[in-house]
Amino acid sequence: MKIESIETMTTRLPILTGEWRDTIHHVTHIELVVVDVTSDTGVTGTGVSHTSGSGAKTIEAMILELADFLVGKEVHPKGLWHEAWHFLHDLGGAGLTTTALGAVDTAHWDLAAKAAGKPLVDVLGRTRDRIPVYASGINLGLSTEELVEQAQRWRANGYRGFKVKVGKPDIAEDVERLTKVREVIGPMPLMVDANQGWGPELAPRRINGLRGLDLTWVEEPLVSDDVSAHARLRTQVETPIGVGENIYNIFQFRDYLVSGAVDFVQADVVRVGGITPWVEIAALAQAFNRPMAPHFMMELSSQVLCAVPNGWIAEDVEGGSLSALKALRSPHRVVDGYYTPGEAPGHGFDFDREYMEQHRT
Numbered sequence: 001m002k003i004e005s006i007e008t009m010t011t012r013l014p015i016l017t018g019e020w021r022d023t024i025h026h027v028t029h030i031e032l033v034v035v036d037v038t039s040d041t042g043v044t045g046t047g048v049s050h051t052s053g054s055g056a057k058t059i060e061a062m063i064l065e066l067a068d069f070l071v072g073k074e075v076h077p078k079g080l081w082h083e084a085w086h087f088l089h090d091l092g093g094a095g096l097t098t099t100a101l102g103a104v105d106t107a108h109w110d111l112a113a114k115a116a117g118k119p120l121v122d123v124l125g126r127t128r129d130r131i132p133v134y135a136s137g138i139n140l141g142l143s144t145e146e147l148v149e150q151a152q153r154w155r156a157n158g159y160r161g162f163k164v165k166v167g168k169p170d171i172a173e174d175v176e177r178l179t180k181v182r183e184v185i186g187p188m189p190l191m192v193d194a195n196q197g198w199g200p201e202l203a204p205r206r207i208n209g210l211r212g213l214d215l216t217w218v219e220e221p222l223v224s225d226d227v228s229a230h231a232r233l234r235t236q237v238e239t240p241i242g243v244g245e246n247i248y249n250i251f252q253f254r255d256y257l258v259s260g261a262v263d264f265v266q267a268d269v270v271r272v273g274g275i276t277p278w279v280e281i282a283a284l285a286q287a288f289n290r291p292m293a294p295h296f297m298m299e300l301s302s303q304v305l306c307a308v309p310n311g312w313i314a315e316d317v318e319g320g321s322l323s324a325l326k327a328l329r330s331p332h333r334v335v336d337g338y339y340t341p342g343e344a345p346g347h348g349f350d351f352d353r354e355y356m357e358q359h360r361t
């Protein structure tokens with residue numbers, strides 16, 4: 001079975017639950033680059049890359065460069081990934097190149113699974129039938145009352161954990177907000193996310209200032225490129241550290257793990273280059289006894305989490321799942337705080353092409 005054609009569609013979908021604000025972002029739209037890879041046997045696999053509002057056209061251009069390289073090759077997702085990564089490597093082994101690869105690799109796996117007539121999770125090797133999901137809000141801009149309402153809503157919906165943005169100028173305000181959320185959720189896992197907003201002097205003070213809240217992790221306390229600063233910080237705080245949404249290849253994750261600088265590995269299945277490298281990173285993390293808690297992409301992350309031994313929890317960013325963005329004709333639901341992969345062959349994403357066409361760029 002050979003690749004016959006690769007086609008792309010880039011859309012800019014509004015976030016329907018309202019704009020997002022954290023220490024460094026102001027996001028109103030999610031861009032999706034959808035890739036259709038069709039085989040000479042007439043089967044089409046689909047993949048998708050995402051951005052937080054800019055860069056999709058560049059990613060699409062890179063995918064089209066890759067298309068010329070890939071058409072005519074056998075559909076062997078693992079082998080193709082490594083060939084394609086080397087093909088793009090002169091442009092950088094991490095970042096834009098891997099984000100472009102993310103859509104293509106996912107399409108290859110979807111195609112291979114459809115050709116085999118099996119759900120993606122069974123082609124990858126199922127380790128569990130469902131995965132817990134936590135609710136996550138880009139909510140630094142919400143008032144304390146609005147934040148409490150959001151936590152109440154999430155709790156009522158059955159989520160298995162909760163994540164809140166931190167980084168108010170006054171630590172007392174972060175403490176007050178989190179204390180109120182803790183009252184709502186009781187002993188369930190509570191995580192916080194600083195979005196790289198602190199420096200190495202401020203981070204340990206801020207994190208130790210949140211000590212009484214029994215946080216499961218503090219996410220991205222520092223700029224994500226600085227592994228040694230995270231390793232030093234880890235010796236200064238008791239709270240576990242989550243990092244990974246802005247780390248793009250296995251070598252960077254290795255450096256974090258060897259340095260003891262990360263507790264929860266948050267590799268984004270798209271940004272690292274797709275399912276092939278994500279599963280490799282999960283195996284690396286397993287060797288360090290570290291759980292996978294991937295960033296974003298709730299529907300796809302949940303499926304790959306069901307195919308590794310160290311899958312811990314998936315993230316459902318309010319308004320940010322493919323389903324919430326209305327990108328899928330049949331939404332994939334979190335039920336009682338769990339995502340269960342479907343029985344359809346492939347990943348089961350039925351993109352709403354009509355809706356996406358309305359937002360095409």
Ligand SMILES: [Mg+2]
Binds near residue numbers: 193195219220245
């Ligand atoms: Mg984050």
